[in-house]
Amino acid sequence: MDLDYVLRIPWNTSECRGYHNPNNTTQISSNSSSPTTGRSRCCQTLLSLYGISLSQHLKKTSLFQLPDLPTSVSCLQDFQTKLTSLSLPPSLTSLCFDPLQFVISPNICASVQSTQDWVKKLGPSTALDSSCKTDLTDLTSCDACVAAGFQVQTDLIGIDGNKSHSTDCFYFAVLSSKHSSKRHSAFVFGLVGAGVAVLLMSIFLGLYLWWTTKYRKRSDMxxxxxxxxxxxxxxxxxxxxxxxxxxxxxxxxxxxxxxxxxxxxxxxxxxxxxxxxxxxxxxxxxxxxxxxxxxxxxxxxxxxxxxxxxxxxxxxxxxxxxxxxxxxxxxxxxxxxxxxxxxxxxxxxxxxxxxxxxxxxxxxxxxxxxxxxxxxxxxxTRVAGTHGYLAPEYALYGQLTEKSDVYSFGVVVLEIMCGRKALDLSSGPPHAILITDWAWSLVKAGKIDKVLDSSLLNDNGDSSTANPKSIMERFVLVGILCAHVMVALRPTILDALKMLEGDIEVPAIPDRPTPLGHPSFSRGDNTTFSISPALSVLQLHSGTCLGEIQKLYIVLVLLRS
Known part of the structure; x- marks a missing residue:
């Protein structure tokens, strides 16, 4: 790129005369109010100045940016040489620019890389064509041109979808405008200067808000x-x-x-x-x-x-x-x-x-x-839960109702009363695999005593600590009823609690269809699990059992809430 114009055209160099050391941003010109402001003004001026050569490059090659990183580095070195010849610090370009920002890339501003891409995205004409034709040294005309630049920027961001590309899109809008060579420098200085100033203010405001939020949440995060x-x-x-x-x-x-x-x-x-x-x-x-x-x-x-x-x-x-x-x-x-x-x-x-x-x-x-x-x-739609506790209609068909929780509740009640796991693959006959099938079969055969764990009824010779058998049997019947295969035959959870408390009678246990403990539950690798024996040490009073069952039900309801 030809950068000789840097030495020919008049431009304000005072903003950049204070940077003698790239690592010392406090050395700024005397007319800058702060280090940050001074650096921003200098870099903004240099970006506008460098943009003239990029605009010329676009006109000659139809490319918005430079083809590769070595070219970008070489051009910035040439730019720095021109600045140094004006007695400006030798590190300005490295302080203000990253060579990669001027290298062509498909990942910025709606993937626009050439004028062909520009026309494809925005059409043959934009608001810039009509608003930037007049003499831009006139402030009114300049304002209209800047407004058109922001309008085109908005259109590009709408296509791109990434607001972080706002600066690149605005810069492309500046470079792509059709204006006479006579007004070229004034346009670039006016439009880029005004646009970048607004963007920098937005960035500083965003950084301030981010810092404030981060400071407030630091103790927790x-x-x-x-x-x-x-x-x-x-x-x-x-x-x-x-x-x-x-x-x-x-x-x-x-x-x-x-x-x-x-x-x-x-x-x-x-x-x-x-x-x-x-x-x-x-x-x-x-x-x-x-x-x-x-x-x-x-x-x-x-x-x-x-x-x-x-x-x-x-x-x-x-x-x-x-x-x-x-x-x-x-x-x-x-x-x-x-x-x-x-x-x-x-x-x-x-x-x-x-x-x-x-x-x-x-x-x-x-x-x-x-x-x-x-x-x-x-x-x-994925069935989630623990095997043995899932209601049949949910496990087989994915149908989940309030009665599905009643089934799970019934399984937990039976586990507590029987001292047996919900699903025991080592229990021999297929009908004995599921605790619900096993308990129902014994109750129907009149062998409810075999369902109850003996430790629940063991009084150790002290009748005062014995759990009443009738209450224990009622708990078993409620568990079987709640875990019935047929959804319609299960009680509501409120009725189940009333049955446990003895407020209402437990109805006769209805018959069941073909037991779920089918041979298909058997494992092909002959792997078995150890049988869960009866309770050996824990003795629960009826009140204790009822209280824990009520608590477990509350949890089951919450899991589906």
Whole structure:
């Protein structure tokens, strides 16, 4: 490009005479009000001046920018040589410009690279053609031309869809305007100068607002790299830094390992304020992307109930690059472990029901509901739940009703009363695999005594601590009725609670269709699970059973809310 005009045309060099050291932005001309203002004015002036040569380049080659990086570097060096000959500092171009910003690229301003692209995107004529034909030394005409430039910029951004390309689009609008060579310099100085000034003011305002927001949220959000962090939850959930969680769990030490919960490994930890927490490192999850993960955290953190394990916060950290992030959930610690540890032998449990310090049942891993980023409810067609607890109509056909929760409630009642897992593949005959089929068959055969776990009726020789058999049998019948295969034959949950309390009679148990414990449930690899024996140590009074069952029902309802 020919840059000799830099030495020929008159232009104000005073704004750029204070920069003697590129690392010292405080050395500015005396007429600048601040270092930032002085630097901005100098760079704005140089951009306008350099734009003249780019406009000439566009006229000769039909290209808005330079073909490659070496060419851009060479042109800027030539530009700096001209500036140095005017006794200006030797580092101005490196201070104001990145050579890449003048290299042609398909990733800026609606992918416009040439005049052919320009015509293809905007048509053969634009508002610039009529508004910039007059003498631009007249202020009124100049204002009209600037307004036309912003109008074309708006059109380009509408096509591009990325507002971060605003500066490039406005600059292209300046370069593409058709004007006489006589008015060339005045046009470029006027339009670029006015446009860039407005854009710089917008940038400074945006930076100020960003800094203010970041300062206010720093205590909750911590410090992270702006380019890699996902969208943060907007609720009261705390956003933990990975360093905090590593310190709390002693770098996720095996000695702090609690167990494997739903889709992750759980570690016990202590925060800096002494709070004991459970940190779950997500390993398996259907949630795709960090944005969806944050949406889930927003919903879950809003669920507050005495029978839910409170979610304290979360953490997302990049681990090597995009798509390799690690996610963590931080819950209140439940000191009494899993409910199954008190009801069944110590095995790997898939039912996330925990007990707090007061032995109150609390459900973890809740959050089956999903929500889109826009805040709209999202219904998934994928069946989600734990095998053995899913109602047949939901597991087989995806039909989910309020009676589906009644079925799950009935299964939990039977588990408590029978000391048996909901799904036991080692139970021999096919009809004995599901607890619902097994219990129904025994009750229909008049063998309800075999359904009840013996430890519930064991009084240890003390009749004062014995659980009344009639109450225990009523609980079993209610569980069987709630877990009936036919949806219409299940009671409402309110009626089920009244039956448990003895306020209304339990109706006769209706017959069932072909049992769900079909041979198709058998496993082809002959793999079996150990039989869950009867309760061995825990003795529950009827009031205790009823209270815990009521709590578990509340949780089941919340899971579908």
């Amino acid at each position: 911590g410090e992270e790299e702006m380019g890699s962090r996902p969208r943060r939850p907007t609720t009261v959930a705390v956003w933990y830094k990975i360093q905090e969680l590593e310190k709390a769990t002693d770098n996720f030490s095996p000695k702090n390992f609690i167990g494997r919960g739903g889709f992750g490994m759980v570690y016990k930890g202590m925060l800096s304020d002494g709070t004991v927490v459970a940190v779950k490192k997500i390993i398996e999850s259907d949630i795709q992307g960090n944005a969806e993960f944050c949406n889930e955290v927003e919903i879950i953190s809003n669920l507050k109930h005495r029978n839910l394990v409170p979610l304290r916060g979360c953490c997302v950290t990049e681990n090597g690059g995009p798509g390799e992030s690690e996610r963590y959930l931080v819950y209140d610690y439940m000191p009494n472990g899993n409910l199954d540890d008190h009801l069944l032998p110590v095995e790997i449990s898939r039912r996330p029901t925990l007990l707090d310090s007061d032995m109150r049942a609390r459900v973890a891993d809740f959050g089956l509901a999903k929500q889109s980023q826009e805040g709209q409810s999202h219904l998934t």
